[in-house]
Amino acid sequence: MTDLTLVGLCGALRRASTNRLLMREAAHRFGPATFIEADLDLPLYNGDVEAEGIPAKVQALADTIASADAVIVATPEYNKGISGVLKNALDWVSRTDGNPWRDKPVAIVSAAAGGAGGQRAQNMLRLCLNPFRPLVLPGPEVFVGQTSQKWDDSGRLNDATGQKMLDELMGLLRDAAERKSQS
Template identity: 40%
Template sequence: MDHKNRPVRIIGISGSLRAGSFNTAALRAAIELAPEGVTIETAEIGDLPLYNDDVRLVGFPPPAQRLREQLSAADAILFVTPEYNYSIPGVLKNAIDWASRPPSQPFDGKPVAIMGASGGILGTARAQYQLRQMLIFLNAFPINKPEVMIGQAPTKFDEDGRLTDEPTRDFIRQLLEALAAWTNRLR
């Protein structure tokens, strides 16, 4: 198997800690819809302490070290973010802050895809653009299309948190196919 067709290992991060989160449900849908040769593992960010550089200088806390190792080992990253106050949630920013600190940072040169779900009509558009700005500084390589902004999320998931909206499922499939192709292209 040549390097362009190797399996793609993605680490998925939901920016929501809510038990009934539409974003975590969208991440579960992505795991279900992953194309052949693509695996998605989820990263836990809810146990990270608030970022404190004094703590980092002594050593990364175990949850931060675990996240850094997961991101480093992955071929690509999938962010699934809610939108709070026109931006990403604090827990997601906190995770990025912990993972991105010296002496190395695992986002450098890493292929990334972004999606998100919200009850509003814009479906996390502003949060996704804020996240893209951070990825520039981190030298990550996000794909541009398709943009998966799941608006009016309560109408697209059933009571068990399963994504039932077929057009949205197709967009997620396309996003994952694009991320796999982008990852292989960058290898």
């Protein structure tokens, strides 16, 4: 078994976000790996700031993504799309040298209060990631709808369907990461 580094990006800054819980649940189900939870609390993208140099936190995020064997992105759905936090992070990382996303295995998950569980946000995120050319897994799509009811007291997913889909997605992500690390 290869020592893998798994990076998680959560599109919500709130510590108690169910998307953060879902990201951590996904990392747990990924299996043995060094897990790094990326910091997306970045300044708003501003070309004037960029002209002065890429902020250290942005460069650290890009370097973290570049060093990963695989990435999990947990996206909330805000107003039928991805959060400003997540879009801002994608915009900033796109301004760094190189392309840390290129050929990177990526799994997308979402949790939302509504029954659909973030389907629109996932579709939008796929479109936003496409120019960077990562290896975004096509599925299974993991949507945790009515998310406030899907977690036990210890912060673990208690929805059998969600667990099954997440296990399958994380198995595929692990396989992709191991193949990539061996090439």
